[in-house]
Amino acid sequence: MKLLKYTLLASSLFLSGMNHWASAEELKDMKRLFVSPPESARPGVYWYFMDGNLSKEGMTKDLESMKRVGIGSVVFLEVNVGIPRGHVDFLSTEWKDCFKHAVRECERLGITMILGIGPGWTGSGGPWVKGEESMRHLVSSVTRVTGGSKQTIPLEKPSPKPPYFGEGAFTPELKEKWLDYYEDVAVLAFPATNGKVSIKDIEEKALYYRAPYSSAPGVKQFIQREEQDKPLEPGDAIAVDQIIDLTSLLRDGSVTWNVPSGEWMIMRFGIRNNGAVTRPAPLPGVGFECDKTDTTALMAHLRTFTGSLFDLLGERDTTLAGGLKILHMDSWEMGAQNWSPRLREEFKKRRGYDPQPYFPVYAGLVVGDKNISERFLWDLRQTMQELMLENHSLFVKAYARQHGMQLSIEPYDMNPMQDLELGASADIPMCEFWSPGGYNTSFSAIEGSSLANIKGQRVVPSEAFTAAGDGWRQHPASMKNQTDWAFAAGINRLTYHTFQHQALPDSLRPGMTMGPYGVHWDRNQTWWPYVDAYHTYVARCQYLLQKGQTVADILYLAPEEAPFVFRAPKSALTGDYMVDKREYNFDACPPSLLYTAFVEDGKIKFPSGMEYRLLVLPAFKTMTLDLLKKIESLVKDGAVVIGLPPVQTPGLTGYPDSDRNLQQAVENLWGGSQQPEGLKFHTYGKGRIAWGTDIQNHLDNLYPDFDLTSKVLREMHVPVDFQSDQGTVRYIHKQVDNVDYFFVSNRVDKEMSVNAHFRTSGKQPYLWDPVTGKTSLIPVSTDNGKQTSLELAFAPYQSYFVFFSGDRQSASAASTNIKGKRVLMSLQGSWNVSFDPKWGGPAEVEFPTLQDWSKHTEPGIKYYSGTAIYTKQFDYKETLSGSLFLDLGLVKNIAKVWLNGQDLGTIWTSPWQVDVSGVLKQGKNELKIEVTNLWGNRLIGDEQKVNDGIVNGQWPEWLLKGEKRPSDRYTFTTYPHYTKDTPLLESGLLGPVHIIQVLD
Template sequence: MFRNVSLIMRWIFAGCLCLPANAQQTGPALNQLRTQFKNPPDSYKPGVYWYFMDGNLTADGVKKDLHAMKEAGISHVIFLEVNVGVPRGKIDFLSDQWLALFKVIEQEATLLGIDITLGIGPGWAGSGGPWVKPGQSMQHLVYSSVELDATAKGSVTLPVPAPVKPFFGEEALTPRLKQERDSFYRDVAVLAFPSPAENTSIDDIYNKALYYRAPFSSANNVKPYYAPEAIISSSSAKPGIPKASIIDLTKQLRKNGTLAWKPKTGKWTVMRFGVRNNGAVTRPAPLPGLGFEADKFDSTALQDHLDHYTGKILKTIEWKHQKKKGGLENLHIDSWEMGAQNWTENFRTAFIKKRGYDPLPFYPVYAGKIVVNNAISERFLWDLRKTAQELVLEQHAGFVKSYAHRNGLGLSIEPYDMNPAGDLELGSVADIPMCEFWSRGYGFNTQFSCIEATSIAHVQGKARVAAEAFTAQNNEAWKQYPGSLKNQGDWAFATGINRFFYHTFQSQILPDTLKPGMTMGPYGIHWDRNQTWWPMVRAYHQYVARCSYLLQQGNAVADILYLTPEEAPFVFEAPVSALSGDSLLRDRKGYNFDACPPTLIEKAVVKNGKICFPGGAAYELLVLPDYPAMSPRLLQKIMLLVKDGATVIGPPPVTAPGLSGYPVSETRVKKMTAALWGPLLQATDMATRKYGKGNIIWGSILKQQMDHLYCSYDILAGILKARGINENFGSDQPLRYTQRSLPGATIFFVSNTKDQAFTAECHFRASGKKAELWNPVNGTFRLINPVKQQQQISLSLSFAPWQSYFIIFTDAAAKEIPGTVATAIVQHRDTLKGSWNVSFDPKWGGPSQITFNQLSDWKLNSNEGIKYYSGTAVYRKTFDAPSMPGKNSNIYLDLGTVQQLASIKLNGHDLGVLWTAPWSVDISKWLRKKNNQLEISVANLWVNRLIGDQQFPDDGVINGNWPAWLLDQKPRTGKRYTFTTFNPYKKDDPLISSGLLGPVTLVWSK
C-alpha cells in the first residue's frame, strides 16, 4: 500500500511512543490534559440524532438503542419524532403510552449517562402541533385592493384578502388544516389613496416583506441579504404615493365587508389589510403531531405550545431540575425550515415601540407599492425586517432559552436556512450554537453555517460548537463508514466544530434478525446499531472524543474579525479569498478569522491594541462590511474601539438604515464618518489614519478588491505581516489547521487533506520550549524537537493519508522523556505468505469456512455467498516470527489495504481496531517465535448484500405497509437475507470492494 517504506516507521513511532507515568510534566493542567485526552470524559464523546418514525417505538427497542450507543462510545442524543418513508407504528405521538415510553427513555439514558437534547416540537424543523390555533400560528399581513371613482354609484364591497400560497405548497396541509387556515381571517386596516398615475412597484417584494424566505442551503439564487442600494439617495428615488394623501378608513369598514366611504373627486385605490395564517405546518411530523407552526413573534403563543409538548413530557418524567449525569439536558431549535412571517397580533404596537413611528401609512409597501419614494419605502422594509428579527430573538429564541433555564436545561440552536433574522444574531442566543454539514457528495453545501456557528462560539467564548454531522440523502445508501468520514471530519474540526451529532441513528424496533432494518427513508447516513461495522465503531468514536476534548480547551486563536451589517435576514459568507481547498471543503488560510454580529461587537473592548471580548477572544483587525448603511449607535461603538487602540479596515457608511430618526440619523452618520475617516473619504490608494490610539485603514482602490462584502484576504494578510504578525500556521504541503490557546500551552490541530503520504515542513505561530505530538487515533504522545525561526516554530512532520495530529507547545523546559525512542528508518519487512482460513457468517449467506490461497476482493469471488456478502469475516493464519529484532526495537503488523474496518487478535490478545491509515499495530509484546495465532476480523458495508438481494422477490414494505408475515409474527416468506424500509439498489448495480486485500506484513527496525 505504501511505497515509501521509510515513512511507515515514522508514522508508527509518531503514534505509538507513550509518555510514562513518571515523565516530567509542565504542570497539573497539562497532566490533566494528557489523562483526559487519552480517555475523554463522557461529556466530550459524540452524539447522534436519534430519530423515531411516527409511532414506531418499543421499550425493548429504545433500551437496545441506548445500550448500543453506550457500548459504542456515544453519550448524547437529540430526540426527534418524524414521519419519513416508514409505515406508521402503534404508539401515537404524545399519547399516554408514548409518554410512558419517553419516561423509559429518560430513565434508561440517566442510568447509562447519556444526555438527551429534546427538539421543541414534532418533526425536525420547528415548534408547533395540532394544538396551535390559527390565531396562535405564524401569520402574514395580506391585502386586497379595489379602485373607486367619485362618479361610481352604490356601495362597494372590499374583497377579503386571500392567503399567500404556503412556501412548501398546499399539499403540506391536511383537509382539516386547510379548512382551519381558509376560515381564519382578521381585519387589520383599510387605507385609501389617490390612484398613482404610474403603476411602479418594489422589486422582490415577497422576499423583502418576509412573505417568503427560501432555504439558503438548498434553493437556487437565494440572496444572503437584500441589497440596500435603494436607500442611499432619496434625490434620485422613484416617486410614489404621497404619505400625506393616505387616509385611514378602517372604521368605515362594515362587518359585511362594504365600505361606508366614497371619494369626492378622482380615482382612489382602497386597500383592505388583514391577517392570515402563513401555511407553515410541522414537518415532517408524525401524523398526531401535524399542525400549524406557533407564532414566532409571540411568546404567549409559544408558551401555550410548550405547555402542550415539553410541559407534558416534563410532567411525565417528574422533572426536578436536578444536576445529574445523563437524561434530559437541553432543548433544541433545529434549522429554520418553516418559512417567514411578517405579522402578529401586536406587531404594530411592537413596531412603534422599537422603531419610534407608526407603520400604518406604510402598509401599502407590503404589497410592493411605493410610498413617498422607493428609498423611503426600502427604509421601511428594512425597519420591518429589523423588527421581525428582534421579535424572533426576544419572543421566540430568547423565550425558549429562558424557559429552558427555568427548568434547569440548556438550549442549542441551528440558526440558519429560512431564518428571517440574521443567522449570527439568532445563533448568539444559544447556549450551544450548532450548524450542519452534509456528507461530501451526498447532499447540500452548508459550510457557511459551520463558519457562522464557530464564529458565534469563538466570539462569545463558548467551549462547545456542535454540528448536525454528515447529513446525507438519496444515493448515500450505506456507503459511509468511519474511514470515509475521516477527511471531512477533520475539516470540521479545523473549522472549529468540536461535537458531532451524527445524522442519523434511526431507532430500531424490528427483530435483530431483520437488518439493516428501519431507516429514515433516503435521508441521513446510517449510524445505528444495525450497521455491519457497529461492533468496531468505538475506536473511531474514541478518536472523535479525543479531538473534541482538546478542541474545547482554551480559546480559538484568530486575527481577523469580520463585522456583519445590521441587516435581516443575513447569511455570513466568508470571503473566498480567505479560504483554500475545493468548493466542498474550504479550509482557512494562514490567518484565521471569525465573524461578529452587531449585537456582540457592543461587548468588545480594546486591550493592548486587540479587540477583546469577555469570553477571552481577541483579534488584531476589525473588518467592516461594504454596506452603505450603519446606525449611529454602531458607528459610535466603532469610533470608540478605534479611539481606544483598535485597527479597523473598511469603507465608511454613507447613511443610517431605516426611518427611525431619519433624516437626522443620516446627518449624524455623515458627521461621524467625517470625524473617523477624515481625509480617507477622498483617498484613492490604501492609507492609514490615526484616530485616538488606533487606526482606520481605507482607500477607494480597495473597492475593486472586495470579496463577499469585505476586503480581500491578501490585503488583510499584508497589513498583519507589516505589523510583524506571522500566520497562525503555514506548510509546504496541503495541511489544514486550527489553533487554540490556554494558560501555559498552545494547541494546534493539523490534518493531511490528501489520500497520500508526505513529509511536511510546518511553521507554527507559537512560543514554548517544548513541543509534543499527541496522536488522537490511539491516545499516545511523544516529544518533538522544535526549531525556532523568527517568532515561529518550525517542525518536520510525516503524515500518512488523511492523518492528523495535535501539536502542543508549552513553556516548560524541554527534558528527555524516559522510554522515548528516536524515529527510525525501516530496515526489515516480511510479508505473511501462504493461504488464509476465512470464516463468514452463514446467516448472511457466506460460507462458514473457506480457504483463500491469496488475499482478494470479495466482490470478485465466484462464490455468490462471498461476492454479495455483507458483515464480518474472520481471517486466521498461523505464522512463525522472522529473525527477531533487538530488544530496543518494535515490530508491527501492517494490514496493507482494508475494506473497510479491521480488528486484530494475536495469540488471544485483543490489539484493537484499525479504521484509518496507517493500518499498523505494534505486536512486539505479544509476538512469539513460533506458532503465532493471528486473527483479523474485517467488516465491510451493507451495499453488496442489498444488491444481491435484489435478485429475489421483495417480501418487505410494499405500498407503505408492513408485510403480513411480520405483522403476524410468522416466518419470513422470501429468500432475501436483508430487510430494510429503504433499498435504492438494483440487482445490476456495481458492487464495492470488500475484505482484507493486504499485503499483510511484519515491519521492524534495529
Template structure:
C-alpha cells in the first residue's frame, strides 16, 4: 500500500471495496506521515545565464530539508544582469543534466515548462511562417470608370498586444518581411458605415488578460440592429483572388458603382517568448499547426531530454515527471495556412465570403455575422486543442510524463475546456493586495479537477509584485492559504524560489526583479520553514483524498473565449471570498455530455456528484447541448434555467434554430413564463421563470434562488456555522472530512453543523498531527452539530468515520488554560555579528528589536537566540503543559533541556513542553527569526556598492573584496533609508500554561 499512497491517489477510488477499518487506518497514517508527492513545490526560476552547479545543489538540498517536493523549472530575463552561461549551450545543458541528477538523488520531482520564459512555446528557432498568425487586410475603393491601374497594397501587421518593445530589431525585421496572400474579395461599398461591435476582440485579433479587469469573461452578441444600408449581401461578395498578380495589380473593374476590394493576407501576430532569456527570444509557434509545434518541441524540450538520457517509450532515468503549460499569455491567433480547409471540414461551410466580418463588416446581417465569428472562434479552439495541447500531452506521454496546464489569462479558448485536457489542471492566486486578483482561476481549476475526477489541484501560490519586499512569511500567509484550501486548491507551488547563484555571504541575494514572494534558502527564516511546509503537506494529503462535495453545478455557455465566473452571491467576501453553505463547481457542455443521473443526482465518470444543474442565462444553445439537458432531465435531474430560442452557430442554419425552438417548447412547455414554474419532465424537474430570471451578474440567478430549491427538495446545507468560519468537504467510502478555518485574527467559539452522521467526530490538527476525539456533539437526521474553538486564523479537520463509535458527553465543555509561570523577564539574547547584531545582549524584559537604541539590534535581520534557566514545581501536572510565546515576530524554534520541541509560526503561539520539562535548572532556548526588511532599510544608510546601470559591480565580477560597508546584497531594491521598520523579535508575554485535556 505504501507505493500506492505515495501517488496521492485516493485509496477509496483505487479500492472501493476495502474494509472501512482499512480505509480509516490508511487515511490516518497518510495524515500523520504524508507521502512525498503531497509536499509543496516551488517555481524555481533561473535568470538568463546566471547559474552554476554549486548553487543548483545547494538550492535542492535546502528544499529537501525544508520539505519541498517539486520544482517547476523556468529560465527568464527579469531585472538581473545577464550571466555567462548561454541558454541551451553545451554548458547550459550540462548544468541542466546536473540539476536533474541532483533532483533525482534528493527525491524532488522536476516539471519542465515547454518553452523559454513562461509564456508558452516558442523561441529563435520558430520561423515567421511557423509562428502565430492573423488574417490581415488592406482596403481599396475602386469604381467602374477608374482609368489608373489598381495596385492592392500589402496589408500591414497588427500591433503586438504587448507593444513593439517586446520585439528585438531582428524579430521586427523578420516579422515585417513575412507575408502570405490569402484571398482577394470585392463587394459593393455599403451606403453607410457600421461595424460589428467589438470586432477586433470577436475576430480574435486581441485577447487581453482577464486579470486586468477590463476584459469580458465571455463575448455576447450585439443586441443592436444594423441598418441594412450598412450590410454586405453575401451573394454580392466576389472572389477575385485569381484576378491579382504577384505584384498586387488587380486585373478587374466593376461594371458599375463603387466597390471595396479587400486584399487578405497572413501575418505574424507579434507574440514572442516572454520574458525569455535573451538567447531564447523568438516567435511563439503556430498553435494550429502540429508540424510547427513538433519542430519547437524538438528544438527545446527534445534537446534537453537527449542530454539527460530520456528516450520515447523508456522510463525516465531522471527526476523530470511533468511538462507544463503556464498561464496563457500569448493572446489569440485567427489564421494559419490550413485554417480555411479546417473550418470548412469542421463547420460544414466555406468561410471565404464571410472574411469581411473579420474586419468588422456586417455580412448579410448582424446575427449572421456574429454566428460566423462564433464558428470561427470555436474552430480556433478546436485547432488549439487538437494540434497544440493534445500534441504536447501525447509528446509528454511518449516520455512517460504528465502534463499540467494553467488554463487562463489571455486564453482565446474556454478556460474550463482547455484545463480539462490537462493531466493536472493548475490555478494561480496572488498574495493579497500584492498584485492581481486571479482567484477566479482557483474556481476554474478546482471545478475542472472535481468534474474530471482528478485528485490534485495545484496552484501557483502567493505570486506578488513590487511591494512585497521580503514581507511575506508563513504566519502572514496562513489565512489566504487556508482560503485556497477551502476553495479547492490542494497543493501549493510557491512563486518563487529564485536560484541563489550568488555566494551565500550575499543575502538576501538574487531575486526575480520585483516579482514573487521570496521562497528560497536566503530567507532569514528558511531554517524554520519545515514546520509550516509540514502543515501544508498534511492539509494537501487529506484534501486530495476522496472527492469534494458540491451540490450546485453551473453550466458554462458554449463557445469561446470563456472565463467561468460564478454568481457573486455564491461567495462570501471579495478578493479571497469563501464558499457558502452549499458548494459549487462549473462545467462545460462537453463534460456534461458524459454525465448520467443516479438517484436524481448528476454523476460524472470520475465520481463528482451534484444535486442541481443551473443553466446560463443565454438565448443560444446548440441542439446537441439541449439534447444532453433533456436526457438528464428525463433521467431524474433537477435543472434550473430558462429556455433558449436559437443556436449560436451558422452550422445547419436555419434548421438548427427550428430544432432548438421545438426542443425548448417540449421541455419548458411555455416559452416565456413570467411566474415561477416548477415542472416535472420525465423523472426530473425543470425550474424556470420567476426569480430564476433575476440574475446575479450576467449569467446565473442569485445563489439564494438555487439554494431555496435545494432546501425545498430536502437537502440541508452541507456546512453552517454561527461565526466567521470557512470550510470545504471531502467524502470517501466510509468517511467524511471537513476542513474548517477561522477567517479572523481573533479567537472564535462557534457552533457548527455538518451534513454527515458517519460515526462520531474527531479533530485532526495539521500543525502538529494531533488527533483527538470530539467529546460533545449532537446528531439529528443527516446533520451533526458541535461547538468548535479556534484561535486566530486557526484551522483543523473534523473527521467523521463509520468506525468511530463513542457517545457524546452530556454537555459541551470549553477548554481552559491556566497560567502557572511567567517567563517574560531576564533573557540572554545572542545575535549574529555578520548581520550587524551584538554578540550578546541582556533583555531584562522582552522588547521589539526595531525600537532598540542599539542600531545593531534595531536594524538586525536574521535569527537571534534567546536563552534562560528556570525551575518548575514538579508537584504540578506533568502532561498538557505548554510554553506560550505570546507575540512572535516572526517564527520561533524551541529547545528545552537539549530537546528540540518544534517551531511555532502561527496561532496558537505555543508548544507542548511536557516531555522535556524537569524540576530544576531547565535550560530554555528560543531561536527567533524576523524579516529582511530592517537590515535592508538600515543598509540604505550605507554606501551603495550594488548593481548600477544594469551591470554587476566590478568587485563581484573580479572576486575582489567588497568596497562598501553594507551587510546585505540583493538584485532588487525595495526600501529606502526612511522606510518603516518592522516589529521584530520575541515580544511575549512568555508563559507556561496548563490546559485541560
C-alpha cells in the first residue's frame, strides 16, 4: 500500500478545502450576484514581462487598466521571447523593487497575483542550481573484455544525453557546467550479450525523454510495453544471478579485476545533468532546472527565488482581497529525469527489491527477459512519479501553505508522470486551451475539470486562447464560441494568454508583444476600453459555474501508468478542435483518488460530495492488486462497473505470486476469466460488473465505446442528462441544493430553434441571459416525471443558463424565447463619421451609405485602426409599444451605442442589438455609435513606410535616446505580424441598421 502514501497527502485537503453548497440565503443572492458578479468571478491574465523590460509606471498603468475592465487576477512570469533585453536585470535590486511595487499595486487594487516558482514558464530552477542539485539521468558506457587473467581495465566516462531542446538554450557558462558535472554510481559486469535484442523505445521507457504531447508528432498517450514474443536465445539477455558488482574496484576511471574466462561486458554507470534549463527565461535567470525528486535541492532553489521575494515583501496582510496569493507551476516543459539522490534506497523501500542489477535495462539491454525488463521499467517510472509528487509538487504545496498561499499546476506536456496524478497534487489544477489553429490541448480541459470536480475545487482555471501569429486578429465576438466551449467543458476561470507588460511609452502602440505569441489581451488593444462588456458576460457565467456542483454520471478510471495523458473515448465527444461532451457527462479519475471513494445509495461518491453512477475501467492488461481490491470493495458495496479484467500485475514487486493473487481476485469479481459473448452483467455483493466481447470489439481510446457505456446507464434507468433534437447545443449541468441549472450554448454560427430535454422534473424553468443580465420565465413543453422539455431559440453562438427552481408557475406567467421580429424602420442614407487624426483618419467625413473602411479610397480610412464615431439624426414615426431594439447588422468589430444622449451599452456579440424601449422617441432622434476595428489595417498601412523599429534584435537608437522617431509610421510593435501585402481586414459599421420590434 505504499502507493497510498502520496495519495493520502494529495487528498488530505478534500474536506478542509471544500467549498460548501449554497445555503437558502445564498440562493436568494444568486440572481443579484449574477447581475453584478463578485470580484472572485472575474477572469485573469498571464502578465508577462520580457527579460528586463520593466517599468513601475507601466505596471501601475497595466493594473489600473485591468481593474477598469474587470480583470481580477494576474499570473506573474518573466520570460525571454523575441524581444531585445531591457535594463532591469532579473532579481537585481531594481527588479525586486519593481516586483514589490507590482505586489503592492495588486493589493491596492484588489487584484490577485499568482507567481511562477521560477524564471521562464518551464518550472523551478536558475543559474544558482548546481549540477548535484539538478535534474539528472543515469548514463552508462560499455567496455568489452576477454577473461582469463587479472586486468586493469580503463572504463570510458559516460557522456550526457543530448538535451531535448538542443544545446542552444545553454549559455557558455552553463554548457561548461553541463559537460563538467559527473558522478559515478556503479560498475557492473556480466557475460557479454550478442547485442541482437534491445528494448524498444527505451529512452522514453527509462525516462530519458518525454516529448511534448500536445505539439510534437507521434508522442504516445502512454508507453506500450513490449511483450516477449518468442523464447530468447543464449546470449540474448543478461541473467540477474550472473551480474557481478565491481563498484568497489573503481579507481580513477579503471577497475583492476581478475576476469573469469569468457567474453565479458563491463558497464560504468554515472549520473549527468539531463540538459533541462529554465526556458524561456530572462538571460540572468537561465540555469539548470532543479531536481524534481529532492527536497534539499528544491529548497535551495526556493530560498534563492521565492524566499528572497517573501523576505522583500515582509509580513503580508492575508486578509486583503488582492496581492500575492498563489504559487504556480506552469505546463511541465522540462522533460524527464530517471535518477534521484536516494533512488536505490527509495526503490527498495517502495518496490521491495534492489534496482541495481537492473541498471543495464536503462541502456536497453534485456535483463532476465523482456517481460521482466518491462516490469522493472514500470517500477522505475512509478518510483520516480512518487518521488516527484512527494518531493516536488506536494512539497511546494506545503511550502506555499506555510506562507499563506495555495499552489496551482498545469499538469501536462513533457510530463513524465501521469497528468491526472500531478494535477491531483495541486490545490488548484489548471488546464490550457489554444485559439483555433493552435495546438489541440482540449484534453487538458477534461483533465483539469475532472480533478476539480472530484476534489471539490469549485474554481477551474485555464490558460485561455493561447495563440501563435495571432496579430491582434481576435476580439470578443470572434472568441465567443470558444469561450462558451470552455465553460461547457468545465472551465470557469479564464486566464487570457497574454497581457504583455507595456513598458514602452504610451505613444508606441500596439507596443510590446511576446514575440509572435499570445492573443494580445492588454491595454494597448484598440477595443480595450469596451472589453468590460465581454468580461462582465464572462464573470456572470463564471460566477454561476463556480457556484454549483457539476453533475456527471460516468467516471473513467485511468490506468496505473506514468506517463499517461487521459483521452476520453472519441465516441463520447462531438466536434473536433472544440470537443463537446455528449448526453451523459463524465470525469476522469487517477488511481490515487479512487482510493478515497465510497459507495452510497448505489453511487460512487467522494469526500467532496461529487458522485457518479458508473465506473468505467480502462482496457488495460495490468493492474496492481491494491487497486483491484479497491474496485472489488466498491462493487461489493453496490457500485456498477463496466470493463474487462486485468490479466497481470505491472511490476516485479511480489512477482510471480502477485499475478496468481490477481487472477484469484479477478475470478471472484468477474465470476470467471472467460469473456462472455456480448455484454453481460455479473452480480458481486450489492453491485454489478458489466463485461464481455462487445467491449473487446468496440474499444475507443482504451475504454468501451460510449454507446456501450450509455447502454449500461439506460439499463440502470438513468435518463440522459441533456439532449437537443438537432445536436447543436453544448451544455454543462450544475446543482445548488435542490436547484438544477444548465449552461447551454449554440455551437453554430446561425440562428436556430431546438427542442431541448433536461434531466429534471417538476420545477419552474427560467432563462438567465449572461449578456444582458436579464432573467425571465419560460414555458414547459413536456414533463414526463424524469425530464423536462423546452423549446428554445438561439442567435448565432448564443448561450444562456436555464434554471429549474421552485414550484411550476402558471403558463400565462411564462413566455417562450422563440420570438418573431418585425422591421419598423431602416436607417438608410448618409452617416457622419469622425476618425481620430492621431491615427491617420479624417476628423470628419460623410459616408453616403455604410461601407467597409478597408475598401475606401482615402488611405487614412483604408488603413485606419481604432475607434470612429458614427452619428445620425432620424425621424421615427412608427409605434412605440412593445419591445423595441436597434439592430446594427454587421459590426467589425465592437460598438457602443448612445440614443438621445442615453448610454445604451456596448454590443460585442450576436444578436447585435440593443434595447431602445423607452428611449426611442416619435419624431427626431439622435444616434451615436462608437465602432472599433482591429490593429491589422494600420499595421499593414505602416508596412508601406520606412521601418524604424527593431532590427537584428536591437532597440532602435531613437527609442533608447528618447528622440523623435525618424519615420512617419503611426504604430510601433516589437514583432512584425504583417507585411505590406497582407490583405486588409473588414472594418466599421456595415449594417444594415434597423429599428425592430420583437413579437411575443
